[in-house]
Amino acid sequence: MTHAGLFLTFEGIDGSGKSTQARMLAEHLQGSGHEVVLTREPGGSPGAEEIRSLVLEGDPDRWSAETEILLFTAARRDHLERTIEPALAAGKIVICDRFADSTRMYQGLSRGDLRGLVDQLHSLMIGREPDMTMLIDMDPDTGLSRAKGRQGTEERFEDFGPALQQQMRAGFLALADEFSDRFRVVDGNRDMDSVAQDVTDIVMAALR
Ligand SMILES: Nc1ncnc2c1ncn2[C@@H]1O[C@H](COP(=O)(O)OP(=O)(O)OP(=O)(O)O)[C@@H](O)[C@H]1O
Numbered sequence: 215m216t217h218a219g220l221f222l223t224f225e226g227i228d229g230s231g232k233s234t235q236a237r238m239l240a241e242h243l244q245g246s247g248h249e250v251v252l253t254r255e256p257g258g259s260p261g262a263e264e265i266r267s268l269v270l271e272g273d274p275d276r277w278s279a280e281t282e283i284l285l286f287t288a289a290r291r292d293h294l295e296r297t298i299e300p301a302l303a304a305g306k307i308v309i310c311d312r313f314a315d316s317t318r319m320y321q322g323l324s325r326g327d328l329r330g331l332v333d334q335l336h337s338l339m340i341g342r343e344p345d346m347t348m349l350i351d352m353d354p355d356t357g358l359s360r361a362k363g364r365q366g367t368e369e370r371f372e373d374f375g376p377a378l379q380q381q382m383r384a385g386f387l388a389l390a391d392e393f394s395d396r397f398r399v400v401d402g403n404r405d406m407d408s409v410a411q412d413v414t415d416i417v418m419a420a421l422r
């Protein structure tokens with residue numbers, strides 16, 4: 215590792231339990247004396263949170279696919295500069311709810327095959343991957359019904375139907391194969407404490 219801290223991300227389809235598990239892991243690690251920064255994408259720094267409302271609110275056709283990738287990358291760059299890298303340099307554990315793998319999937323796949331563009335921009339402007347990525351894998355129908363239970367103004371992507379969710383699940387599993395050195399796949403089709411136990415075991419083993 216080129217830094218003192220540990221950079222962990224959570225990925226998976228909508229409603230798979232990423233935010234829940236990221237929070238539970240942060241609480242567990244804090245409880246065992248670690249310094250933890252819990253953050254999320256898009257967002258995670260004041261500037262990136264402003265971009266978050268631009269990409270998650272409003273008309274689904276508000277941005278072209280290409281402009282959207284630029285906005286996500288701009289937000290990530292700010293998040294990296296202002297939040298993630300300073301925390302890692304200070305030796306903290308950074309837990310991030312979604313990161314570049316979500317852009318590879320959602321912006322890379324949902325409106326045509328733009329994965330190449332996403333990867334080019336990533337290597338140009340971001341240039342780093344997490345130390346470890348937890349993929350919460352689960353049945354899309356369950357994920358969709360969990361996600362639909364929520365209300366809010368961040369609805370630009372809420373109309374992804376079951377077919378796209380199936381495609382995303384398969385895409386995330388393929389990504390886990392592609393980056394098998396850093397991905398750990400966790401079965402999300404269980405109660406949250408069982409999922410959290412697996413996540414804790416994986417991370418504690420990595421910390422030793
Ligand atoms: N293992 C679980 N069993 C049952 N319900 C769960 C489980 N994990 C999370 N939930 C509930 O499902 C909903 C979605 O969970 P959560 O917000 O953590 O998912 P997410 O992956 O962050 O979703 P999104 O992609 O939309 O941000 C929440 O209401 C949460 O309380």
Ligand SMILES: [Mg+2]
Binds near residue numbers: 234
């Ligand atoms: Mg979430």
